[in-house]
Amino acid sequence: MSTHFTRDFLQVIRGPICNLEMLNLNISKRHPKDQLQSAGNMSADGDFDIDHRDIFQNLDVSLLELLHRRRVTERFLNASPDERIAILNEEMDTLGQEIDDTLIERHNLYTEQRGHVHNSVFRWVWIGIPLPVFRSRNFYRNYSMRRMLTVLAAFVTALWQRFVRMVSLVAFGFALFNYVPNLFRMVLVIGNQITFSENFLRDALTYIFRDNTAMMERHLLILKSNYDLSAGIAGDSSVFNTTYSLAYNITCRYLMSFFIDFGEDTAVYIDNKSLVFKFGDVINSCFPVLTSHPWYGTFVTVSVYMLYSVVGILICVNINWFYAANILNRISRYRRFYFSLAKIVWKSLFSEVL
Structure with missing residues (x-):
């Protein structure tokens, strides 16, 4: 059973289980931290205290998985207290086994990658003799044709970017030294x-x-x-x-x-x-x-x-800049008027000729 189901299952069933006195005793021996986080209070009329979760969280779950979750949930709610504890223990064992398998797989992958030096592992045999071992799967994965084309494209792109930057820098320096x-x-x-x-x-x-x-x-x-x-x-x-x-x-x-x-x-x-x-x-x-x-x-x-x-130069530069900015501001205000006037003149003079 998947990890997503186990989490949803624990969130749905945690309300009624909290009324059982033997629940904390049995579950705390296995996963006390998880059970303290998943335990909740049940209201007086028996309603479940379910947290608000994202409704788009499980949109990628298959229909068979949803039906299976529904069946196990109904079985749990209709079971006796002892059967509920047994079902919960089974689910916790399944979750723990999945976590252990994931950790072992990641540890093996890390161990394999740590001993790797350019797709080869040096194993020491007899009295300190290194024996290189070639791993074809990793070699073809890292040095496949698609991988090499990707690296070549990245290298050409980086080289082109450096060339463009150099040309821009030279052009900027030339313009700067002339300006x-x-x-x-x-x-x-x-x-x-x-x-x-x-x-x-x-x-x-x-x-x-x-x-x-x-x-x-x-x-x-x-x-x-x-x-x-x-x-x-x-x-x-x-x-x-x-x-x-x-x-x-x-x-x-x-x-x-x-x-x-x-x-x-x-x-x-x-x-x-x-x-x-x-x-x-x-x-x-x-x-x-x-x-x-x-x-x-x-x-x-x-x-x-x-x-x-220097003060006189700054004052004169500010005056000239203010004058130029004021002229540009006035031109921008009457831009639509000028364009409309030019359009009218163009149509009145050349429309019949064209």
Whole structure:
């Protein structure tokens, strides 16, 4: 008898059995935990206290099984107390035997799979000699044609997914490297307009190195060599010195200056008419203590200048974004109107021609 029947049978018959005094004594010796869970109280008029269960639980049970359950249930209800105990003991023995068979089957399957290494079991014979045993059933089950086709399809699918991801990543990187510089230039244009300068970053760099005469001389050398960044670098320099000199020349190249040609001689001067120099004059006049510490004054001035530029850029970007979002919102509101108007115009102009 199946496990489903035994469970339903115990749930149906548990009401009348609870009135028997010998029930707990006989059943507790076999399965006390199950009987404590399945025991219930019987009402005064003899109605059964049956729990509410899912009505779709046993839809897959055959008709013969249902008739068998009905017959055994009627037999149990019409039997005497002693016969009921005997029937219940038989059902509990059947259930216990089914559970034991299931546990043994699972244990054997687990033992078989645990000793398996690539469809072979190593048995130790005589004095520690491993004897490999080939199991054809497991081999054909794991390495059948359908299994191999499934594994091959999964491998091809995974390989295709990796290829698509790689192509997407390359395309994204290519688009990013082409889009970010343009976006950065747009941001610089906004910053330049706010600071009234050609390049506010170069102005900040010029203010930082405004008192460095060596950099001004290198800047003049680069200008005379037609902006050759390798000017002033010895040919036999080491890799570190060459890298350092290139970085130094790039920094000197982007200083904001103007030069005056005196014929045989040329003089270079710092362009001190930018906004950052005005900020520096105001800060030094308000805080005279910073004049005795030039680097502190430079740090404060550049920080205020960059803060002013960044805040202005953020405000301008927000204004532009708000304007674009407002325009798109208005267009979306009148989208139906525009489509209807275009449809009317199209029909009025081209309907008769077509």
